[in-house]
Amino acid sequence: MKKIAKGIVYLFGNNIDTDQIYPGKYVEFTEMDDIKKYAMSGSSQPDLVQKFTVGDIIVGGTNFGCGSSREHAVMTLKGIGVGAILAESFARIFYRNAINLGIPAITCKGIHNMVHQKDKLSVNFLTGTIKNITTGKSAHSEPMNDYMMNILQNGGIIHMIRKMQEETICSMEID
Structure with a gap:
């Protein structure tokens, strides 16, 4: 995984819930494709998939990912190759689901x-530096911990x- 994400911004508002991210009527699907x-x-952007390029960045307002706790909402974003999700705040379960499934979720006031919409953004996960390449503005967030x-x-x-289990098994075999 890269330590810096660069991509086009797709901007969403406040209280984007999991049914907006991945409507419940599709929960029967189990294959990523x-x-x-x-x-x-x-x-508000139901055609996002057609416009989205791997590595692009989703930016939300407050309470991004509220609603149900189902992982499909995060899985669908992972499936399209989201480079990062930035928001003013996240629903707690959505935030942990994102991290646990390997998507950087960053809170930035x-x-x-x-x-x-469509600005180009750079996000450094180690320093917390967020640069709007289009406008030259920058912000700082809490860097990702180790x-x-x-x-x-x-x-x-x-x-x-x-991976940790494999490393433990390998080290036990060597001893």
């Missing part, structure tokens, strides 16, 4: 007013735990 087709299809970076660099918490 099916799930990713419906990213943000319940939102004032971010919603710093960017416009534990979260480890989860993200391994592609999610399950992959991180599997």
Whole structure:
């Protein structure tokens, strides 16, 4: 995983709930190729998938990801290759689901007013520096701590735990 994300901004408002991110009527799908087709299809930008490029960045207002706790909302964003999700604030479960599935979720006060639709943004996960390449404005957020970076660099918490288990087994075999 890269330590810096660069991409085009897709801007959303406050209280974007999980049904806007991934409508419940699609929850029957289990394969990523099916799930990713419906990213943000319940939102003000239902055609996001057609415009989105891997690495682009979603910016939300307050309470991004509120609503149900189902992981499909994060899975659909992972499926389209979101480089990062930035918001004024996140619903707690959505935030942890994002990190645990390997998507950088960054809280940054004032971010919603710093960017416009289609601006180009750069996000440094280690320093917390966020630069709007289009306007030259910048902001700072809390940098990702080592534990979260480890989860993200391994592609999610399950992959991180599997890797740790493999390393433990290998070290036991060597002893």
